[in-house]
Amino acid sequence: MASAAETQPFRSRRRRRFRERALTGSTPFLLIVPLLVVMATILGYPLYWLFRLSTQQYGLFQLIAHHGTSVGLKNFSSVLHDQVFWHTLVRTVVFTAVNVGLTMGLGLLIALLLTKLSAWVRVLLSSGLVLVWAMPVVVAVQVWYWMTNFQNGVLNYVLTQLHLGNFDQHDWYATTTSQLGMVTLLIVWGALPFVAITLYAGLAQVPRDLVEAAEVDGARPWRVFRDITLPILRPILLILTSLSIIWDFGVFTQPYLLIGQSKITPGNYLMSVYLWEEGYFKTDFGRGAAISILMLFIVALLSVAYVRRMVRIGREVA
Amino acid sequence: MKRAGWNAVGVAVFLVMVFPVFWMVSTAFKPDSQVISLTPTWIPLHPTLSHFTAALDKPYFWRDVLNSLIVVGVTVAASIVVALLAALALARYRFTGREVFIVLVIGIQMLPQIGLIIPLYVVLAQYHLVNTLTGVILTEMTFVLPFCVWTLRGFLVGLPKELEEAGLVDGSTRLGVFVKILLPLMAPGLVATSIFAFITVWNEYIFARLLLNDQRKQTLTIWLSYFSGTSRHTDWGALMAASTLTAIPVVVFFLLVQRKIAFGLTAGAVKA
Numbered sequence: 024m025a026s027a028a029e030t031q032p033f034r035s036r037r038r039r040r041f042r043e044r045a046l047t048g049s050t051p052f053l054l055i056v057p058l059l060v061v062m063a064t065i066l067g068y069p070l071y072w073l074f075r076l077s078t079q080q081y082g083l084f085q086l087i088a089h090h091g092t093s094v095g096l097k098n099f100s101s102v103l104h105d106q107v108f109w110h111t112l113v114r115t116v117v118f119t120a121v122n123v124g125l126t127m128g129l130g131l132l133i134a135l136l137l138t139k140l141s142a143w144v145r146v147l148l149s150s151g152l153v154l155v156w157a158m159p160v161v162v163a164v165q166v167w168y169w170m171t172n173f174q175n176g177v178l179n180y181v182l183t184q185l186h187l188g189n190f191d192q193h194d195w196y197a198t199t200t201s202q203l204g205m206v207t208l209l210i211v212w213g214a215l216p217f218v219a220i221t222l223y224a225g226l227a228q229v230p231r232d233l234v235e236a237a238e239v240d241g242a243r244p245w246r247v248f249r250d251i252t253l254p255i256l257r258p259i260l261l262i263l264t265s266l267s268i269i270w271d272f273g274v275f276t277q278p279y280l281l282i283g284q285s286k287i288t289p290g291n292y293l294m295s296v297y298l299w300e301e302g303y304f305k306t307d308f309g310r311g312a313a314i315s316i317l318m319l320f321i322v323a324l325l326s327v328a329y330v331r332r333m334v335r336i337g338r339e340v341a
Numbered sequence: 342m343k344r345a346g347w348n349a350v351g352v353a354v355f356l357v358m359v360f361p362v363f364w365m366v367s368t369a370f371k372p373d374s375q376v377i378s379l380t381p382t383w384i385p386l387h388p389t390l391s392h393f394t395a396a397l398d399k400p401y402f403w404r405d406v407l408n409s410l411i412v413v414g415v416t417v418a419a420s421i422v423v424a425l426l427a428a429l430a431l432a433r434y435r436f437t438g439r440e441v442f443i444v445l446v447i448g449i450q451m452l453p454q455i456g457l458i459i460p461l462y463v464v465l466a467q468y469h470l471v472n473t474l475t476g477v478i479l480t481e482m483t484f485v486l487p488f489c490v491w492t493l494r495g496f497l498v499g500l501p502k503e504l505e506e507a508g509l510v511d512g513s514t515r516l517g518v519f520v521k522i523l524l525p526l527m528a529p530g531l532v533a534t535s536i537f538a539f540i541t542v543w544n545e546y547i548f549a550r551l552l553l554n555d556q557r558k559q560t561l562t563i564w565l566s567y568f569s570g571t572s573r574h575t576d577w578g579a580l581m582a583a584s585t586l587t588a589i590p591v592v593v594f595f596l597l598v599q600r601k602i603a604f605g606l607t608a609g610a611v612k613a
Contacts (some may be wrong), residue, residue: 028422050430050434050515051430051433051434051435051436052430052436054426054427054429054430054434055426055427055430057422057423057426057427057484058423058424058426058427058490061423061482061486062445062449062483062487063482064479065479065482065483066449066457066483068464069415069457069459069461069464072460072463072464073457073459073460074583076459081463086466088464089467101432124576133354136347136350136351136354137351139347139351140344140347140348141348142350144351144352144355145347145349145351147351147352147355148351148352148354148355148358149358151355151358152358153595153599154359154362154592154596155358155359155361155362155586156593156595157591157595157596157599158361158362158588158592159544159562159587159588159591160546161544161546161562161565161566161587162365162565162584162587162588163361164566165365165565165566165569165580165581165583165584166362166364166365166581166584167361167567168359168569169365169368169575169577169580170361170363170364172577175376175377175379175381175577176366177380177381179382179438180379180380180471212358212361215358224459233579237470240550246481250443252409256520269451269453272380272453273454273455273456275453275454275455275512275547276546276547279544280566291434295453295455298455298456298458298459299455302458302459303458303462303551308462308463309507311458311459312459312460314461315455315456315457315458315459315460318453318455318456319452319453319456320571322451322452322453323448323451323457326448326451329438329447329451330444330447330448331450333447334440334443334444334447337443337446337491337494338443339432340438341484
């Protein structure tokens with residue numbers, strides 16, 4: 024009996040240890056199961072439907088009947104033979120290039136400016152940037168709409184007062200270039216804080232003594248910037264640029280709301296607006312699915328570099 | 342250039358950047374005569390609250406605030422719980438398929454929302470979830486969930502593993518360590534992530550616009566986007582008052598968490 028009493032705690036401890044090890048082995052999987060189940064339901068299943076829809080004739084009638092008619096690759100060929108698609112693609116690429124260029128350029132300038140300021144101006148400017156950053160997009164659209172309206176918008180008043188021309192009753196939403204220009208202003212304004220503040224944080228990594236040593240050696244500010252600051256900033260610049268490209272290429276809310284649905288035409292489509300109008304608004308879900316796949320494919324290509332870099336960061340385990 | 346010169350440039354940039362926000366608030370408090378005047382009044386010396394009452398009296402304002410709160414509350418609560426578990430797995434364990442999992446978590450956040458509207462609409466229509474808050478909550482989670490996983494992972498990686506190991510040596514179970522040691526340490530990270538998710542969902546436009554056609558079921562963002570309506574004579578004062586009201590909760594919360602979370606998207610590239 025004595026021996027049984029002795030082995031009892033030993034055995035149970037061993038069993039417990041065994042149980043724990045088994046648990047540890049499967050723990051990470053148990054932890055991600057809920058996420059996988061939810062994502063499979065809300066994203067995986069719709070993605071499966073995206074591909075299915077793209078090969079079907081699927082309109083309002085089919086939506087009600089819950090049943091589409093298979094048409095093979097007709098939707099894709101219809102989109103790829105559509106002049107509007109190609110024009111929209113070119114317009115979106117140019118639009119993205121302009122927006123990203125302005126955002127990154129001005130963002131870098133503001134970040135550099137922040138390093139030159141006295142403490143109180145730096146606090147003032149960065150607080151202002153954070154305030155702008157916090158503004159909801161839909162709110163910003165309404166403010167833009169008010170500031171740029173042709174009757175009593177403050178933009179026309181200020182430009183006229185600055186003697187830049189007579190902007191009295193000037194309609195900023197009359198031509199495509201002007202419409203997209205206003206959208207660009209709105210997007211760049213909204214994106215600048217994130218870019219500027221992130222780059223400013225990056226600039227703090229530039230070693231002071233390295234810069235001072237270069238200055239002692241007689242290097243001009245531009246040389247210091249090109250040979251010391253820029254190489255250190257490079258990874259952050261790359262990440263921010265790729266994020267901006269991805270975001271601006273797929274931007275929807277700003278152009279859709281600022282231009283306004285009544286003024287949206289094939290002549291001023293951006294890719295996302297094209298998809299919304301052709302797929303959802305015209306309830307041609309099959310064709311819309313084909314456009315979605317083409318668009319997702321382009322964005323996936325644009326994202327490769329960014330995702331790769333982030334995965335490298337995600338590899339670390341504490 | 343001298344410091345004073347740079348400071349002047351700094352103040353100028355500040356003024357230009359902040360002007361739209363200032364102009365929104367300023368317009369919201371101005372009497373109508375000053376709002377529509379062709380010569381702008383910069384600062385309302387005789388502020389009025391009439392635009393705010395006009396905005397609040399618009400149909401469905403409070404209803405849509407409630408809708409927004411429901412959508413935000415459920416989405417964030419559900420996402421945080423599910424995401425915390427997955428973040429634990431990512432931050433504390435090595436397991437097969439981990440790499441693929443990370444690619445998915447990051448990759449999904451890069452998808453343009455608009456690319457998913459077609460299948461989401463069709464699938465939700467099949468289950469009669471179009472024009473319901475449930476449908477919106479499900480769609481909002483597609484992006485909020487991966488975001489929460491990634492952000493919480495960042496916070497977890499920052500916590501020292503020694504504390505948990507000490508807890509295990511002292512005889513606590515894994516669950517005990519999680520509840521007693523890890524969870525309290527995670528509290529600030531959980532709050533910050535929840536607030537940021539709150540802001541994202543509160544501001545979200547595309548999915549809510551796609552699914553909610555009934556005015557009584559819309560979120561505040563959609564309510565605001567329809568505010569000026571199709572009429573040629575927009576009530577600018579009320580529109581700016583409504584915009585201010587929509588922005589206030591977001592701005593307050595954002596200022597609270599910005600320092601904690603701003604670098605989530607560039608995590609690792611900037612060592613804050």
